[in-house]
Amino acid sequence: MSVSEGHRNLNITGVEKRFGSFKAVDNVSLTVERGEFLTLLGPSGSGKTTLLMMIAGFVQPDKGSIALGAEQITHLPPERRDFGMVFQGYALFPHLSVFDNVAFPLKVRKKPRAEIEERVRSALDLVQLTAQMDRLPRQLSGGQQQRVALARAMVFTPHLLLLDEPLSALDKKLRAELQEELKRLHRKVGLTFIYVTHDQDEALSMSDRIAIMRDGQLIQHGSPAELYENPSTAFVADFLGKSNFLRGRVETHAGDDIVFTSGRGRFRQRISGAKRPPVGSEIAIALRPEKISIVPPGTEMANTLTGTVTEWNYFGSEFRLVVSTQSFGSVAVAIPTWKSGVPPEIGQSLTLGWDAQAGMQVAES
């Protein structure tokens, strides 16, 4: 399979969808580049499916426009868009065999029989289902059904591929396998993927770019690393990976750092340039659990904090502790097992330390 010639960027401009007075999608603008793997990530009810349905043409936006390259497609009916879609639950035709399911988009386009035969075979080859060609969908496992849906959505070389939580019904192991397979397919066929999920690990590991949605709005988008390292809001910092939130008041500026206080503690955080908050303002710093380490008492470090262990859990590769502190309440800490030495006990007091660059300033909400 090759990428079709008409493969262009998808431009979404200010789209809005209301159900009654409720805005399911609120002024979303986004450009999806050709060949990109874009993930829409957000909690349940944040409008991901509604946005996808508008791209596919099943839902008409109340405002805004959708264009493929220079061509307006806002009001084009779904059957004329040439967008492949893998539905939540796959929506395979139960009365047709695997072969006929995959052949369906070619048959309705009245392709010659020999061409259909050849393209269906190569699509089934790609998803490794040639052996199951004559079975009915109900005779397949969940993972196989998902692959049929994928082959069916790609066999007519669509402009782009829309996937609505295609792996949500599968168990963890199969999900990991199919994530790999999807990525491999994406690299191989070079098709634009728009992928909906509310699994943050899936989003981080698979995407070129992630768009985070909340209450119908697009909160932030960027590469996984960008979002992970530079979340714009506390919501993003907490949704994409776990974060501790250190809230305090700015006391002074010291070189590239600011010094803020909370409770009896004073802490340093590197914030330079325009983002620097004025002295006296309230700030929130997101701090990833894995950026905190346990240090010997009295260590000289930008930030240290003492507390008592209230919870600890072993996860094979790491320990996750919850440490109760005077300045910030409960703080989650993740320590690689090989570094931790002896397992800390509940009630034990210890000292936590982190660099001035470790935290990230985020907006509240």
Place this chain on the structure above:
Amino acid sequence: MSQTGFGNISVMTRSLAWVIICFLVLPITVVFAVSVTDKHYLSLPSEGVSFQYYTNLLTSREWLGSIGQSFIIACVSTLIAGAAGTLCAIGCWRLSNRASEAIRLLMLVPIMVPTIVYALGVYQFWIDLRLLDTYTGVIIAHAVTGVPYVVITVSTALAGFDQRLEQASLNLGANMEQTLRLVIIPNIMPGIASGLIFAFIHSWDELVIALFVAGRGVFTLPRRMWDGINEHLDPTMAAVAAVLILLTVGLLFIDIYIRSRKTA
């Protein structure tokens, strides 16, 4: 103690159920007995069993003619009712708003209004349209009264149809006509088949409308049976009834088979 209590109730329920079944089925079995009578009038066989009335049925031009007429009328009206009812049910399902609910209810009117009232209305209407005593007249009347059965069974089938299949079909590039033909209809086929069977049975043993709108030219089977009872108590009628019952039971078994295949 409650155990035995429940036991008694269940025995009682069971006996009651059997009584009701006998009540429903036994009168029908009488027909089979009467149809093999050796007498010259409607009666139970006394001296021996005779199949003369079956022979009579199969050699009588009148009976065979009526069977042929009824068969043609039932087939054509079933096709019309099937097409109209299926399209109506699909249309209502696709719109699924208040208007479509109202239309679906309206479609049930022919089975809610007493047939005799309905037949009278059709009669009045057919006088003006010059359709009395024509195939067309009977076929249209039967098709219209057969539509509700199709609408009911097809609507039920559609209620279990996953709307995403339709979306998938459109997404894959099929237009509405292709979606209907290749996806929707194959998936609701058991419902359509049931509807067709019920519409066929409905036309096949419909008497009241036939009494009103058919006369000499069109003489359906139920009509001839009616006349047979009124005029000469000919036991051939019992033979016909027996054949009719077997046919209906056969159709119902086909219906059950189709449904069970769907759930399998």
